[in-house]
Amino acid sequence: MRTFGTYIVELLVANGVELVFGIPGAHTIELYRGLQNTGLRHVTSRHEQGAGFMADGYARVSGKPGVCFVISGPGVTNIATAMGQAYCDSIPLLVISAVNPLGAMGSGAGYLHELPDQRQLMRQVSAFSHTVLTMDEFELALARAFAIFGSARPRPVHIEIPTTLLRCDSTSLGGARRFDPPARPGIGKEIAAAAAELLENAGRPVIVAGGGARRASVSIRSLAEALHAPVLMTVNGRGILSYAHELAVPIIPASSPAFELLSKSDVVLAIGTEMGPTDFGDKLFDLTSFSGKLVRIDIDPEQAVRGMPPDLAIVADAAEAVEQISALIACCGAGGRGKGRAAAARAAVAALATPMEQAGLYLLSALRDSAPSTIIVGDSTQPVYAGCMAFGADAPGTFFCSATGYGTLGYALPAAIGAKIAAPDRSVVCVIGDGGLQFTLAEMATATEIGCPVIMIVWNNNGYGQIKTHMENAGIKPVGVDIFTPDFRKLAQAFDWHAEILVGLENLGACLAAVRGCSKPSLIEIVETS
Template identity: 45%
Template sequence: MTCADLLIHLLRTTYGVDTLFGIPGVHTVELYRGLTGSGVRHVTPRHEQGAGFMADGYARASGKPGVCLIITGPGMTNIATAMGQALADSIPMLVISSVNRRDTLGRGQGRLHELASQQQMMAGVSRFSHTLLDPNGLPEVLARAFAVFQGERPGPVHIEIPIDLFAAPVNAPATSQPPRLYRPSPDPEGLALAAEWLRHAERPLLLLGGGSADAPAAARALVERLDAPTVITINAKGILGRDHPLDLGANAALPAVRKLAAEADVILAVGTEIGETDYDVVFDDGFALTGKLIRIDLDAQQLVRNQSLSLGLVGDARRGLERLLEHFPQPLAKAGAERTARTLAELALRDDPAFAPFVPLYDVLRKALPDAILVGDSTAPVYAGNHLVAQPEPRRYFNASTGYGTLGYGLPAALGAKLARHDLPVVALVGDGGVMFTLSELATAVEEQLPVVILLWHNAGYEEIRRFMDANGVERLGVDIKAPDFLTVARGFGCTAVPVGSPADLAQALASRPLDGPLLIEVDATRWEQSLG
């Protein structure tokens, strides 16, 4: 068995990897020898950034790590942006790359794809980056990667293998069984104190983040036992189900929710950074918590960031929610539903002029595809959807407007989500500006016959940046960009493409969507808004 053979064997047999995203190169051809007949599906994006975004979408939709196989040098610089997005949102991603021969590393000889230190460059966008120098050390390094995914705050891990090690002989592993890892539970004494504070609270509030997405049953039960209004983050959408009477949605940056948060006397935050892109998207540091703050998080350092902490519990969100729930066998009466209803009425989201054009869009999507996974880029419909959309389960709404905030994410991430969840419809929400970053991945969608709906909001440029320029008295420059004929381009890739200008047009397009390949729906923003009267 060679090192290359062992890599594919461990990924498939030990860790259950069924899909790899990568673009073959001269430095990685030996890795592809072992893929044939391995049972691992190889998906070829058209750019390594697309590979990273596909792996990210695969991971968010499935809960399993997305895995990439990437070429030395330019492949790694290309995927770095996608790794940055995954790192910011704690998404498990394994990036395996080649690197130049061991005897040439760091010597600056001008070798093909050479970087001064590829490992150091990737360390900044990963939980750790490792250079494999002993082929028999591969099982241990992979075990470390999956220990990060399963046992601590997840994120990308990078493992680079020198090209002279691919054919090196290795010892066959004694077992194909992975180690069984359990995440820690928060301290019982701390949980008891948290329960006491919550029991005596008059105006409790919950903040649920993406770290709690795998514990919807425990989260719903605890929210109901505490009778507490609950703010969720974008990555936690669906954790309380759809239209739950205690769900304030991802609206922490809006005045009515900020007021309620400031008045709360005890706040329980679980699996959330309490970071800017979830709680302060108006960027004025106005989300203030004055009550006792209890936090549960896998990352001890995160407990003391962003807000003043009263009680910190290091541990797994699911175990924390389940153990805390045991302290509340009977529901409390804290007027939670009434407080939530008053706040939502004050928000009046569906009547907000900023969201008005998108209310009918999401109404049509909900009616036509009620179970769909919605995957978004940084674009106007997504900014509105962060406030308007409610989903029946977690892992059915995510986008790049959080954390790193990259462009080009929506299309490839939607393809990754579809590869992970063949059983669910998937919709990519993209804009005419951002989609140009990764438009070439339409070819991947067609090649893999992925029936993803690409909903392209065309407002002739970078609308969000236009608004910021206008608001700050900056003359518009570089934002009114030239767009291609998207319908012609899509059809050139072999993708079905239709224009729409009204909610009725959109409903018709969704009703007749193909089931054996992608559909691009171009929404003319001007016509759409005119159709609403």
């Protein structure tokens, strides 16, 4: 008998899924029956939150949805945090969970892993949450999920299946088939012409590129060069223009230099960005009085008018929209003025950097330059905060972190594991604090188990250093921030990782070279010096 759980796995494989993350449980074992003959790889995390973060990192690097199998109840609540991060950053995750048997959902009878309304919980962190009540429904629900991943704003999707249904005979369903998502929305000729006219006549244009513009990097570069326009990149948009490009402005939009750049422009083209507070801060509201024109391109019609209403809203795929607009613009001959404005913004932010921020930027730059196409995955920790302020990546998707949006701790290690699985031939380095690491420390075992040689930089200030600083600056006596810090070298030994300890950053380059060819995962602990 081919169970419904087996059919689900066959359908995933038919639609290009190559691996899943998760932890087997009593309620999901029928899904694992289907793994036997399909070749679908399974990576076992040590916590469902870790599975979700791994799927997130895998999705960002591979461009494919990250898929997770989780049990009902605690599996769902554990992965919800990872889904929240992915939801805020528009990352495609597919979370398939069990739920109580038909007729028993929400009964309050005390079933194992019972929640009053599991789907209602998951709706808060997903594009949609669907309960499959008949076997025929699953294919339609999966088609909806892939339509969102491929043709709309890609956010997590949750599909739950009653445990009794997973065990049913699915022979009647026939073979699994592939379905293609609908075409991404395009841009009309009249709207493209209106945007092109505004940009072509601008004297001081600026392009703002967010995470939704990563697939449009080539066309954005061409447009920026034609307009001589600086490209201000949000945290999720870093690398859309290489940090070495003279029009690149990889600085946080909330900074004063970025605000000056934007407020003095006459046309701002914002592509694939929420223009939200974690990037723009209070400066966003100051900009409502600027006298220039705002053009926004977004695949999400609601997002196109949130935050700061545009003069022209374009709901379309970023790459297609920019290409069509670019085709209507001749070289403006703006005499290199954009280069000067970009250089001034970069220099002004560099001048504002504190010694701590300078150290963080030095660390990230050393990691970026240590090997070609290095992927840096950041947690919420001091060097990464510095990176959000002014770190320049060399390509899209080579620097991402959890320090904006949902802002979870413990993200970097499991996300780096997922990224390394997606790009086994590239160097993947995660940067995490001693406090943040203790959220997902157990995933060091996962890296060892699957032979995943990530490099983990642990920034050790013996506690929650950034929060402690905030407390002190606010005149609050620090409480709860000076936490016990374990011996990370001994922990690395226990998990069969290679380990190095540095005091300060002087020998970082030599240390990176030493661990680069290591077949094991490697931990480099950097003890912060005052």
